[in-house]
Amino acid sequence: MTIFTNFFYSFMASLFFALLFNAPKRSLPVTAAIAGIGYVVFILITQNLGSKPLGFFLATLIMGLLCEIAARVLKMTTTTFVTIAVIPLVPGLGIYRTMQFIVQNNYEAAVQIGIPTLLAAGTIALAIAISTFAVKLFLHFWQQ
Amino acid sequence: MLNEQEINKIIKIVKLEAQIILENGGETYRVEDTVMRICRSFGLIDVEPVVIPTGMFITISHDNLATHTIIKRVRRRTVNLSKIDAANLISRQLTTGRISLDEAIIQLEQIIGDKSKPKILTATASALSAGFFTLLFNGSLFDFFIAALCGAVIQLFSFLLQGEDMSNFIISLTGGIFTAVIAITATQIFNMGNMDLIISGAIMPLLPGLAMTNAIRDTIQGDLVSGVARGTEAIIVAIAIAVGVGVVLKTLILMGGGLN
Structure with missing residues (x-):
């Protein structure tokens, strides 16, 4: 897949995901665009540096920062953006594969896939938290 | 100086705001933050909100007036980002004095009553x-x-x-x-x-x-x-x-x- 198709698919997937959670209309294009950009960043880092955890971390961090900016520019809550935008990165395939190996009684493979999946989920959540507090810290010192 | 009637209205607003944000997928600290902000904008400094995902306890005290406590159990939790956004907008408008207490109550009740999810x-x-x-x-x-x-x-x-x-x-x-x-x-x-x-x-x-x-x-x-x-x-x-x-x-x- 090219960069553009990656961007397009994650844009569309997040757009409809946002509609599913009844996100405000005004936020839709912005959230979807952030989701697309983040996913492309993830693909680029994974392909060029060969590290998935780093990809998850940096891509989510960038998305988190973009969401914080979008929330302040559009005067909406950060939750509106961030919960939708990170969805393409959530390791659905990993969760499925883990289960697939468990039902095949192949526990070794299940652990091999399961642990990185769990770590990916943790990394995403942590990167969002870090971006939130980085912005808070920045604003705190900026205002002084 | 706030009178008893106004305090009651503020309490009602705080309760509705907190309920909407919590029921529709907002974080607990956001609920506490919103409650504090609304109360402070009306000069109620002594406010203690404790919010957990399944309920909330909010105590508001004010000089010369009785202490009020709200306990609210939240059972139904879904994700509806539009409602969080609408509640957020109302609290912003209220704290900057662009809408009155009565208007805020009416609007918040509309949000709670809105069941339409096409x-x-x-x-x-x-x-x-x-x-x-x-x-x-x-x-x-x-x-x-x-x-x-x-x-x-x-x-x-x-x-x-x-x-x-x-x-x-x-x-x-x-x-x-x-x-x-x-x-x-x-x-x-x-x-x-x-x-x-x-x-x-x-x-x-x-x-x-x-x-x-x-x-x-x-x-x-x-x-x-x-x-x-x-x-x-x-x-x-x-x-x-x-x-x-x-x-x-x-x-x-x-x-x-x-x-x-």
Whole structure:
């Protein structure tokens, strides 16, 4: 897949995901665009540096920062953006594969896939938290 | 100086705001923050909000007046970002003095009463979201349509369970089952498509992304009770989905079918 198709698919997937959670209309294009950009960043880092955890971390961090900016520019809550935008990165395939190996009684493979999946989920959540507090810290010192 | 009547109105507003944000997927610290902000803007400095995902305790004291305490149990929790946004807008307008207390109460009650979530639109959104996730995982056009079918079926089924206490868990479990059954049946009948990609794409909209993110945000913020509660919710939902899919896959293996 090219960069553009990656961007397009994650844009569309997040757009409809946002509609599913009844996100405000005004936020839709912005959230979807952030989701697309983040996913492309993830693909680029994974392909060029060969590290998935780093990809998850940096891509989510960038998305988190973009969401914080979008929330302040559009005067909406950060939750509106961030919960939708990170969805393409959530390791659905990993969760499925883990289960697939468990039902095949192949526990070794299940652990091999399961642990990185769990770590990916943790990394995403942590990167969002870090971006939130980085912005808070920045604003705190900026205002002084 | 505030009189008793105004205090009562403020308390009502605070209660409605907190209820809307908490019921529709907002973080607990956001609820506490909103409560403090509204109260402070009216000169009520002595406010202690304690909010957990299943309820809230708010005490408001004021010189010369009685201390008021609100305890509210929140049972129904869904995700509706529009309502959080609307409640947020009202609190912004209220604290900057652009709307009166009475106007705020009327608007907040409208938000709570608003049950309209267009069903066809939601089902379509669920379907297309699942479909595009499958494409994102490198699925074919056939996979796209089958995943979209799964997404639509899950959403239509969840309408049936709306308002039930256990709905969150049951929807995740049955969502996993439906997805796996449809994906396996379709790939077997048409003898094409990739079952793995269909299933993993279709379960994406079900995964507890919001709960997981909120859990970490709450924990780091210092809201340990909420963090643990949300974290448990996320884990249970994820396990429910995985078990739903797993049961069907295991049945397939026991019936003699193989997994590719």
